[in-house]
Amino acid sequence: MRRKARTVAAVRLLLVAIAACLLSLAATHARAQTPSVEYAVKATYLYKFAPFVEWPAGAFEPSDPLVICVVGNDPVADLVDEAVKGQAALGHPIEVMHPGASSPDARCHILYVALRGAAAASLLERVRGKPVLTVTDAANEPRATGIVNFVVQDNRVRFEIDLRAAAENHLVISSKLLNLASRVSPKP
Amino acid sequence: MIQERRTEELHGVLGMERRNFMPFVAAAGVLLLLLAGAVIVLYNEQTYREAKTQQVEAQSRILASTVSAALAFDDRKAAHEYVKALAVDPQIQTAAVYGPQGQLFASYSRSADVALPAKISEAAPTPTGEQLVVTTPVRQGMAPLGTVYLQTTIDPISRRFERYAVLALLVTMASLIFVMLGVAQRQLAAANERLRRQGHDLVDANEKLRAQIEQRETAEAALRQVQKMEAMGQLTGGIAHDFNNLLQVIIGSLEVLQRRQQVVGDDAKRTIAAAVRGAERAATLTQRLLAFARRQPLNPKPIDVNKLVTGMSELLHRTLGESITIETVLAGGIWRVNADANQLENALLNLAVNARDAMDKGGKLTIETANTHLDEAYAHTNEIDPGQYVLIAVSDTGAGMPGDVLSKAFEPFFTTKDVGKGSGLGLSQVYGFIKQSEGHAKIYSEPGEGTTIKLYLPRFMASSEATDLPLEACGLPAGQSDRLVLVVEDDADVRAHAVGILNELGYSVLEAADGAAALQALDAHPGIKLLFTDVGLPGGLNGRQLADEARRRCPNLLVLYTTGYARNAIVHQGRLDPGVDLITKPFTFAALATKVNAVFDGREGSHRASAL
Structure with missing residues (x-):
């Protein structure tokens, strides 16, 4: 049963990836990326950040799953559940939660903020100092940014990294990830 | 070594x-x-x-x-x-x-x-x-x-092999060194082998040289011995000859005295007899000296050695006494030898006497005869002719002789016997006789082991019968006055003695001092029947030449020689010529009487022989 489920998940991921690839190829040619693909990519990136981030000791119990919390509603938030299905990160299964904006789950390891304005800022303020990788989207709210902030450049999904915010949340970001970031602030 | x-x-x-x-x-x-x-x-x-x-x-x-x-x-x-x-x-x-x-x-x-x-x-x-x-x-x-x-x-492989080039070079060089070492070693071994072989050759050559030196030393020693014996022989021969002449005079004079019985008394007779015995013993000694000097006249005849030894057994038994047993081992089919039987008996008797003296406490005397062959090497070392010889070996079980005695045993007057017991001439006589007979004598002895003396006499190859004609003296045959005898002798005393004997025997006698006088006498007196001449004469003609000349003038003339020793003139190689009559000095009255009579009686045979 499990194997069958995993196989199904793998096939699904494969399809998504192929689709992404084909789309990205197409985008390269077309020099344009359709919004839906952009959201799918962002949703996929959420769990892909996990291997490049070092949480402080105690943030994970060996049996704990990696918890991705999605707060708010946007096209990305809707796709996250789909994207992480069957995936694992750092040996942990991935669990997606959709807590309310007022009470994000304390177990969140990655928090995707799909809120705008003051709500986003207050949510970000609330998890400051906790070992949570906060991810925001500049397309949603350019002014309230977390540790990682999606941007789109040359029709490609890129991200900026705020090292100070990461340090406040006791997270260490892999230099490999920093190398890929379109902007790292402050300069390391 | x-x-x-x-x-x-x-x-x-x-x-x-x-x-x-x-x-x-x-x-x-x-x-x-x-x-x-x-x-x-x-x-x-x-x-x-x-x-x-x-x-x-x-x-x-x-x-x-x-x-x-x-x-x-x-x-x-x-x-x-x-x-x-x-x-x-x-x-x-x-x-x-x-x-x-x-x-x-x-x-x-x-x-x-x-x-x-x-x-x-x-x-x-x-x-x-x-x-x-x-x-x-x-x-x-x-x-x-x-x-x-x-x-x-x-x-690329080429670049990798560049790295290995140095290694390859080193390996090659090391290999070359190995090969060169191998080659050098091989050459060294070959050189060693050559050296070793040369060393071997050198050792062989050295060995040969040493053997040659030894051989030469042996030969030289033998030669020295022979020369020494020769020198001694000449010395003793010369003395003996003179002694014989002197003894002839002494004996002759004593016999004259003996025959003149009316002049001497019994006491004087005994004295004269003693003097004669002494003179005769002296004559025997000089005979032995002559024998050693190989200058005694021999009368060799083909003889059977076995028969001679058998014939001597009674004499030997008497000589050796009861305490010594005699064994004779005589080979069958023994060859004959050409030797003077009397002298051979004499030699064996001498050896037997020596053996007896060596065996104080009794023992055994063995006389063996055998046919042998002396090879080149042995003959060369001992200066004799190689060939077939008849061996007569006389062995005793006595005291034996040490080496230094052995080397002198044949020398005259060398004796180990007490003074007066031996003359030191016994073995000398044996040696001289055997040498004169072209034979060979050898002593083998070890102290305590006894002594063996081996006499080798050459085989006689002629086929004539062995004839032993013992000369029997049978009374004193008187002479006849018609038998005119010419006595030629340079020594006046000897001549007088001879003339005296012949006169006493009844012969008519003429005398001459040398060859020339003798020939004159022959011419003056054709009736001379017998020429009695000394062999050694002064004045150009010796006895033989005189006799030849006389025979030429009077073919029927009889000749009787006399001599102290016999030179080649009458004795070829120490042997009497066939048909020649000879009486050795000193001769006794009886000996001369018998001989002269024999010459007259054997006229026919001896004449025929001399004519041949």
């Missing part, structure tokens, strides 16, 4: 081993060197490949590690930069990154003609020829993100 030889053998053995082993050792050394070189090359090659593989794997892993984020976040640009960074390694031909589904993500190729697999499946690094392909999975955390593919060239 033994030590040398042993060392030599040792050298030989070592040399042999070296000779046999050295080329193999050299060849084995060269082979080992080459093998070691090949092993080192193979090992280096293997090590190089492993190191290269490890290096490429490390590069691949580094790429996989750095490219993981780019792969995860689909950043081809970053990935391409990472891949391109590997271009600084000139050996990397192709570097590529494949996505999680095996699709090509980013790649770099040094040249356009390198084909990249469109998809990749993870596989072990496979070095193929001069290419090395390494693939490494890309992971971040536990998640597989893709695959890194690296293809590098390894150093």
Whole structure:
């Protein structure tokens, strides 16, 4: 049963990836990326950040799953559940939660903020100092940014990294990830 | 000498081993060197490949590690930069990154003609020829993100072998040294062998030389002995001759006195008899001296030695006494010898007497006869002719002789007997007689072991019968006055003595002092029937020449020689010519009477013989 489920998940991921690839190829040619693909990519990136981030000791119990919390509603938030299905990160299964904006789950390891304005800022303020990788989207709210902030450049999904915010949340970001970031602030 | 030889053998053995082993050792050394070189090359090659593989794997892993984020976040640009960074390694031909589904993500190729697999499946690094392909999975955390593919060239074989050139050079040089060592060793061994052989030759030559020296020394010693004996012989011969003349006078005078019985009394008779005995003993001694000097006149006849020894047995028994047993071992079919039977008996008797004196407490005397052959070597050493000889060996079981006595045993007057017991002339007589008979005498003796004296007499080859004609004296045959005798003698006393005897016997006698006078007398008195002449005469003609001349003038003339010793004039090689009558000085009245009568009676035979 499990194997069958995993196989199904793998096939699904494969399809998504192929689709992404084909789309990205197409985008390269077309020099344009359709919004839906952009959201799918962002949703996929959420769990892909996990291997490049070092949480402080105690943030994970060996049996704990990696918890991705999605707060708010946007096209990305809707796709996250789909994207992480069957995936694992750092040996942990991935669990997606959709807590309310007022009470994000304390177990969140990655928090995707799909809120705008003051709500986003207050949510970000609330998890400051906790070992949570906060991810925001500049397309949603350019002014309230977390540790990682999606941007789109040359029709490609890129991200900026705020090292100070990461340090406040006791997270260490892999230099490999920093190398890929379109902007790292402050300069390391 | 033994030590040398042993060392030599040792050298030989070592040399042999070296000779046999050295080329193999050299060849084995060269082979080992080459093998070691090949092993080192193979090992280096293997090590190089492993190191290269490890290096490429490390590069691949580094790429996989750095490219993981780019792969995860689909950043081809970053990935391409990472891949391109590997271009600084000139050996990397192709570097590529494949996505999680095996699709090509980013790649770099040094040249356009390198084909990249469109998809990749993870596989072990496979070095193929001069290419090395390494693939490494890309992971971040536990998640597989893709695959890194690296293809590098390894150093071309030519460049790798450049590295081995030095090694090859070293191996070659070492091999050359080995080969040269082997060759040098071989030459050394050959030289050693030559040297050893030369050493052998030298030793052989030395041995030969030593043998020759020894042989020569032996021969010289023998020659010295012979010369010494010869010198002694001449000395004793000369003295004996003079003594004989003197004894002739003494004996003759004494006999004259004896016959004039009316003049002497009984007392004087006994004195004269004693003097005669003494003179006769002196005459016997001089006879022996002459015998040693090989100047006694011999009358050789073919004789059977076995018969002679058998005939002597009674005499020997009487001479040796009861305490000594006599054994004779006589060979059958013994050859005859041409010798003077009387002198041979004399010699054997002398030996028997010597043997008796050596065996105080009794013992055994053995007389053996045998046919023998003396070979060249023995004959040469002992200065005799090789050939067939009849051996007469006289052995005793007595005290024997030490070496120094042995070497002088044949010398005259040498004796180990007490003073007055022996003359020291016994063995000298034997030696002289045997030598004069062209034979050979040899003494073998060991102290305490007894003595053997071997007499070799040459085989007589003529076929005439052995005739023993013992000269029997039967009274004193008187002379006849019609028988005119011419006495020729240079010594006046001797001549007077001879004339006196002949006159007394009733012969008519003329006398002459030398050959010329004798010939005048012959011419003046054709009635002379007998020429009685001394062999040695002064004045140009000796006795033989005188006789020949006289016979030429009067063919029927009878001749009787007399001599103190016989020179070649009358005795060829010590032997009496056939048909020649001779009486040796000093002669007695009776001896001369018998002889002269015999000459007249044997006129027919002797005349015929001399005419031949």
